[in-house]
Amino acid sequence: MSEPASTELLGRCGLEVLDGLPSDSLPTPRRAVGITIGGTEPAAKVPLAGPTLSARVDSAWFQLAREHQVVDAEGRFLITTTMEGPWVPVRIHGALHMAEHLVGRNAPPGHAEFVTMALDGSVMCGVTTEEYDVWLVVDRERIKTPPPPPPDVEAFRAATRRKQELEKRYAPERLEEPLDDGWVLLAFHRHTKNLRRLHEIPDEFSRSLFHGLLGDTRPSADEPPQRLTESQAQELGERLGIPVDTSSFGYFLEFQNAEAKNRQSQARAIAPHLLS
Secondary structure (H helix, E strand, O other): OOOOOOHHHHHHOOEEEOOOOOOOOOOOHHHHHHHHHOOOOOOEEEEOOOOOHHHHHHHHHHHHHHHOOOOOOOOEEEEEOOOOOOOEEEEEOOOOOHHHHOEOOOOOOOOEOEEEEOOOOOOEEEEEEOOOEEEEEEEOOHHHOOOOOOOOHHHHHHHHHHHHHHHHHOOHHHOOOOOOOEEEEEEEEOOOOEEEEEEEOOHHHHHHHOHHHHOOOOOOOOOOOEEOOHHHHHHHHHHHOOOOOOOOEEEEEEEEOHHHHHHOOOOOEOOHHHHO
């Protein structure tokens, strides 16, 4: 979309600008333009290749606008050429030449960029030029729904920093000597399969906690890691006071000797089928 269309330009398009201002309760031009250029499946496509492009686009628009009641019985509707608006009330007054004049910046005639809407805001028909076609987008539903609020960038950044701090704090490489044999809680990333967090389990906890999780399993550095269910991981995290994120990680218990702990790193990966 380019610049607001002047009364003189709209006149050359075959449109008469009407008196009066549209209602403040109408969907915003930004919303309508966003629907038009946002990848919505078009109701019609007009190929750029071929003669009389402007006339073909105008004809396709008029057919859809009549069919979907964008234009009323008196030929009236609203039009805008920018996200900032405004909506301009117009009436068809003579032959249409909208696609010839309402184009993107420095674009040739026929490469149309404009949005039209019924006077009551109930339905819209937007026109935008893609790589090979001019798209005509009709919408009755999304135009009535307020757009989602913009993302809270600061909250997202804070959550990302928090996650990075946790992974750094509990990274396998952060273990410091002296290291003793004992149980560890391993967290493997569900996407990369790599070991991202390692929590040492104090001996006083391991004696009382693990019978319900591991049954009669005896501590042995030769045993494979024991998979925990999400509820088991959450319960263990709460009792140990450590953060658990079962949506991002799969959790395992493993008995490691001091030498194994010392070799631990994020290069270690888990077999994919164990995280499925």
